[in-house]
Amino acid sequence: MEETADFVARVRAGDPRATARLISMVEREDESRLVVLKALHEYAGKAHVVGITGPPGAGKSTLTDKIVGLLRERGRRVAVLAVDPSSPFTGGAILGDRIRMQRHAVDEGVYIRSLATRGHLGGLSRAVSEASRVLDAAGYDDVIIETVGVGQSEVDIVRIADTVVLVSVPGLGDDIQAIKAGVMEIGDVFCVNKADHDGAERVTREIRAMLETAVLNGAVTRFSDLYTARAALKPAPRPLEGDHTSVAASDEGVSHHVTSQMSVHPGLEIPPVVSTVAETGVGVEELVQEIKAHEATLVATGFLRLRREENLSWELGRAAAERVLAKLEQDERKGSLSELARSVLDKRIDFYDALDTLESALVQA
């Protein structure tokens, strides 16, 4: 291990090799990473962390590729973390998201890293979170996290990202179902990709309808609170300085998505639903504008800090629980858990007594 200070300096200078090494250490939970991560702590927090999630086959990688291209045109340095599943049988993985982004490989302003889930989605969210902070400290202005697109990872992305883009496509059949099942509340910007395919309009309509219902019912506070806060602002916030160096911001700064004529609730404000064709790039500029507008709103309303605070609390709690578990497993090697279990089985104490005993032991430790 090289000198920590030197390592830190190299990561901060954006040396891709040092950054890559550190992310590998994060992935394999190498204890020696901690001293480096601690040293980098004060430099992180500037990047806009964007999560891109949605079902497999939604075209997330192609979309990410196009988003990276547009952010580069704005002069921003961009990092991508692309997550693919590990095989549960062999532990191996094929990480193929990069294929669609390889045109950026030789652009020094872009860093792309593929991550495998390595069999534990909980641990993955920790690894992704740490890796994203590394990239943030390495000076990337935008960190895009592309999820594997199934189940827990979609929800965990909310705990890491400032802005979550939820991608749907027509023709997968179950995408709307997935949204109905409760994934919708994690989105900040909604994207209907492959908008040139049959059924795209229907998907868009259904998403809008669901968002309207959610807003009306006050069911999803993630965006309704934000819009209430924004409405209180005068004048409307503009996108962040430096965000739109080559492309002019929309006139109103933050676009207001007011439901169209097809809505039964005219005038109701819902999150943006953007149609894209990632293959050809159609609509991606608008999507990037919405992503940046969302960031601007977060900043202007103070919600960015709130959201990060919330995420950090969650992450801390989760990490603490992991530590406790690790501690318990350690104790188990000395047989203390088994001892308690035997007492419960023998009816000497009950389950809750056992739990209390454990808790006080942990607190003392």
Added chain:
Amino acid sequence: MERKIRVLVAKPGLDGHDRGAKVIARALRDAGMEVVYTGLRQTPEQIVTASIQEDVDVIAMSILSGAHNHLFPRVMELLREKNIDDVLVIGGGVIPDDDIPGLKAAGIAGVFTPGSPTSEIVAFIKGNLKRGS
């Protein structure tokens, strides 16, 4: 946590025959490795920068077009320019025996010709990693 072997599988040059590369990618995955697949028409520059960003232990390339004598050594040259000496580089494809000594001298550690079983490639990688596990 155990150290995963990470491999970049790439098709340098213009050759579009990727049956072999894809079969190798799957075989390496089934051997428990993490395979970053970069697809067709990769320049040596793209391969080397991707290998750095992905922090791979191995670069595995396949060429069937006969351009190996140009492209494989070019990858080695770029790695050397960046002072990278801990990545195992292997190549495969339609490669005449006469070319193999030259490729090895350039730093291609293993050269696999048609008919090489994937198990042999897996074993070679496991036995010749340049980084500690």
Added chain:
Amino acid sequence: MSEMDDLKAGMEAYEAGVDKALSKFSERKKEFTTGSKSPVKRLYTPLDDGNRQYTQEIGFPGEYPYTRGVQNTMYRGRFWTMRQYAGFSTAEESNKRYKYLLAQGTTGLSVAFDLPTQIGYDSDHPLSQGEVGKVGVAIDSLADMEILFDGIPLDKVSTSMTINAPASVLLAMYIAVAEKQGVPAAKLEGTIQNDILKEYVARGTYIFPPEPSMRLITDIFAYCSTDVPNWNTISISGYHIREAGSTASQEVAFTIADGIAYVDAAVKAGLDVDAFAPRLSFFFNAHNDLFEEVAKFRAARRVWAKVMKERFGAKSPKSLSLRFHTQTGGSTLTAQQPDNNIVRVAIQALAAVLGGTQSLHTNSRDEALALPTEDSVRIALRTQQIIAYESGATETIDPLAGSYYVESLTDRIQNEAEAYIRTIDDMGGAVKAIERGYVQQEIQDAAYAYQMDIESGDRVVVGMNKFQIEEAPPKGLLRVDPIIGAQQTAKLHDLRANRDNERVQKTLADVKIAAEGSGNLMPPILEAVKAYATLGEICDVMRGVFGEYQQKVIL
């Protein structure tokens, strides 16, 4: 009736006898399969014919559904075209090889282009480095094409060109060379591969996305139907799909699904099906399982005839009949004990002939090692000649017809192919299925299973995973001089300095206008070619308008 009862009784008795014998001596293995891993029964009898109606399903040569062949006299009329795919290095070198092949008795030329040419890059493009002249001849402009066919009268020879994404440009060059020889386009015979869909799934030399690519193809259909009427405007290719690892049934299915997509596109572009369909041709692989391969060719003809008749309402017999070129299976060749490949190629070539091919390329023994030498190419050609003149396979038509086994295999391949085609139809056709990665995934799964079979020893490849020997490295392989990249670049610089660059710019501008509009692209491309605009320049103009395809990989 009583004959059938006798047969059933006989079959039962036979099986009982076998069961008894098996209790003492088991067979060589538990499961017997074809080369494509379909189960094979111990014995085929008339019981396997089921209710098949001879006149409906098998019929007569040159008649619907063409199971027995597309001409009514087949090889009694004339042999297939012996066409050896060749080309390497410079136009000068390849020209010499063509003249050698013609002197040795080949009856048609087949041009192999190098990868930069196939992908529309000039030899001096950065991505061309190391590739110039490697897998075929480097053609940058009409000037190279003039040298390639120097001294070869284009009204006397039929020429097949393996060119896909930039097929219009190379066809235009061929037309322009012919014009200089005084041969009108209407007299030209030959084929361009022009099959972009299989490039996306199997071969990789794509340039543009599907939509403009399909338009380029239909433009060629339309142009040739009036101006180059004897030209095969496409060679819809299963060859590479099989090389990429598919099974025999998948080869038929995906090729015909691609064919359906092309016909669909042309019909949607307003062409009359019987105006262009007679010029559609096919290209298949021939692997080692003799009977399965013969059945595959027979099934392919039957499936296509039905598709054209029932789906597209084609009426001309030429629209209904599937004419095809065959190449023996490159992926079956071994680098180990390469002389064994001569035997493999002989079996594969026999399968193609028994399957009724219209033209044939036989691979050379050394192709798993390098480009073939002249000696190896001669043996490969001689293999065809021995089948033609000595084997007796050509004396009657479709000699394996009526074999209980072969007819049963033919039915099975037809059924499997039709099931795949229905699945692809449900996805919205071949283009959609490819965009989704479905076809690629099916092929890769088969390829991986094939490799694992070899590694487990379930599939024996003689000399490779069984019967190996220690052998010295082969000598005398053909090498392409790396200097030709520099030579081609120098030629290009001369060309650009000495041509009428104003005319080049004007004609390129016309190509751009046509590409942005909806008119036929062939005429402006022909003008640009005649002005000595390079292949790379013309393709760059189209890249600017059409964009480039991004590979769809599902692993």
